[in-house]
Amino acid sequence: MSIELRQQIEKTVPLTNEEFELVLSYFKEKHFKKHQIVIHEGDHVPYNFYIVKGLMKSSYINPEGKEYILQFALEDWWITDPEAFHNQTKATLNIDCLEDTTAFALSLENKERLCKELKKMESFFSKKTTEDYIGLQKRILCLISSTAAERYHNLLKEYPGLIQRIPKSMVASYLGVSRETLSRLATA
Amino acid sequence: MSIELRQQIEKTVPLTNEEFELVLSYFKEKHFKKHQIVIHEGDHVPYNFYIVKGLMKSSYINPEGKEYILQFALEDWWITDPEAFHNQTKATLNIDCLEDTTAFALSLENKERLCKELKKMESFFSKKTTEDYIGLQKRILCLISSTAAERYHNLLKEYPGLIQRIPKSMVASYLGVSRETLSRLATA
DNA sequence: CGCGCGATTGAGTAATTTCAAATCTAGTGG
DNA sequence: CCACTAGATTTGAAATTACTCAATCGCGCG
Numbered sequence: 001m002s003i004e005l006r007q008q009i010e011k012t013v014p015l016t017n018e019e020f021e022l023v024l025s026y027f028k029e030k031h032f033k034k035h036q037i038v039i040h041e042g043d044h045v046p047y048n049f050y051i052v053k054g055l056m057k058s059s060y061i062n063p064e065g066k067e068y069i070l071q072f073a074l075e076d077w078w079i080t081d082p083e084a085f086h087n088q089t090k091a092t093l094n095i096d097c098l099e100d101t102t103a104f105a106l107s108l109e110n111k112e113r114l115c116k117e118l119k120k121m122e123s124f125f126s127k128k129t130t131e132d133y134i135g136l137q138k139r140i141l142c143l144i145s146s147t148a149a150e151r152y153h154n155l156l157k158e159y160p161g162l163i164q165r166i167p168k169s170m171v172a173s174y175l176g177v178s179r180e181t182l183s184r185l186a187t188a
Numbered sequence: 189m190s191i192e193l194r195q196q197i198e199k200t201v202p203l204t205n206e207e208f209e210l211v212l213s214y215f216k217e218k219h220f221k222k223h224q225i226v227i228h229e230g231d232h233v234p235y236n237f238y239i240v241k242g243l244m245k246s247s248y249i250n251p252e253g254k255e256y257i258l259q260f261a262l263e264d265w266w267i268t269d270p271e272a273f274h275n276q277t278k279a280t281l282n283i284d285c286l287e288d289t290t291a292f293a294l295s296l297e298n299k300e301r302l303c304k305e306l307k308k309m310e311s312f313f314s315k316k317t318t319e320d321y322i323g324l325q326k327r328i329l330c331l332i333s334s335t336a337a338e339r340y341h342n343l344l345k346e347y348p349g350l351i352q353r354i355p356k357s358m359v360a361s362y363l364g365v366s367r368e369t370l371s372r373l374a375t376a
Numbered sequence: 377c378g379c380g381c382g383a384t385t386g387a388g389t390a391a392t393t394t395c396a397a398a399t400c401t402a403g404t405g406g
Numbered sequence: 407c408c409a410c411t412a413g414a415t416t417t418g419a420a421a422t423t424a425c426t427c428a429a430t431c432g433c434g435c436g
Contacts, residue, residue, distance in 0.1 A: 060329055062333060066333075122310055126314040130274055133320055134271045136328060137271075143331040144363070145250060145254075145364070178425055180425075355414065356415070365393090368392090368395095368416080377436105378435105381433095384432090386428085387428090388425105393420100393421080393423080394419105395419095399416070400413105402414095406407105406410100
């Protein structure tokens with residue numbers, strides 16, 4: 001059930017069985033249904049979620065009600081409203097489920113306790129955040145340097161499995177183009 | 189000379205004078221002239237730079253020679269090619285100076301030694317990377333949800349001091365619009 | 377079988393780019 | 407101090423790209 005998480009951590013730091021048990025003990029298993037809202041704008045953000053099975057998305061909804069998708073998270077990915085989670089402020093993003101989803105939930109308090117108790121976990125989170133940072137920088141480069149068509153094909157190439165599980169209209173939102181434009185790109 | 193760096197670190201973790209001396213000892217002071225190239229695509233990336241005085245930018249240059257600016261870094265900011273630096277691979281970005289610049293250079297080896305010797309520095313870097321990640325997420329949101337005009341005015345509001353020190357054509361590159369479009373926005 | 381959501385298509389409009397030319401400006405050497 | 411030049415900025419006009427609004431299509435689910 002949690003082999004992937006262990007493997008992910010062990011890409012950075014090796015763990016004994018006991019250590020991994022300790023790590024797991026700080027998480028709380030949570031179950032969500034398709035369409036369920038996990039975090040709503042204005043909420044307190046109690047957890048960072050590691051996705052065991054399923055699919056969530058995080059997005060910003062502007063005053064006119066238009067949704068802009070910041071992230072999809074499927075198996076072995078993490079998702080939260082990072083600013084609200086780390087600064088313990090109110091959420092500006094919304095997080096919901098595109099499928100029935102099982103996640104391991106880690107509170108900020110538990111994250112800090114865990115890092116204190118098991119110093120190498122601090123290295124793991126640090127490395128993970130750095131990798132995520134690099135990913136965002138690449139996405140920014142893509143947004144400022146590529147056309148809508150190039151961005152779409154790049155996404156297809158990078159995450160071929162993702163597109164099958166997501167309505168095209170959401171792919172459009174993630175790429176920063178209208179559904180109609182994406183539809184015209186997809187057939188070309 | 190290095191009061192700002194100490195203050196930046198102490199926003200996350202308190203330091204004694206001795207500890208800060210230790211921190212500083214891992215950095216190497218470097219001087220660069222305006223227009224000097226600090227990192228060239230294909231180079232090894234030996235350092236992450238903390239800017240003491242001056243201004244650098246990092247950018248990607250596509251095969252046709254068009255430049256896309258990922259980051260500006262002025263006093264009290266950090267800059268490197270993060271992927272090449274952390275994975276010790278060849279640079280895909282270019283970094284150069286828009287002004288004469290003094291920087292504190294930290295090698296990956298020294299960063300790791302420092303974190304090992306002074307555990308709280310790992311917390312500092314971790315926190316810093318998280319904050320930077322949040323910043324990039326905001327920039328992505330801005331890119332997918334705002335018009336060129338909104339992005340420009342947002343930049344003016346967020347970093348009012350930056351614009352005076354940077355050619356408008358580079359602001360355009362950073363925002364992902366053509367110089368001509370930015371010029372028309374700026375006068376409006 | 378029909379409802380409803382998502383996807384597609386069409387037409388008109390708005391925003392942005394490109395290419396080209398003109399203008400402005402800062403730094404250099406005389 | 408002035409003239410000159412290279413780079414940066416602005417402006418204009420045409421072409422492209424993407425958006426909006428509206429209508430239609432397709433299909434899975436109840």
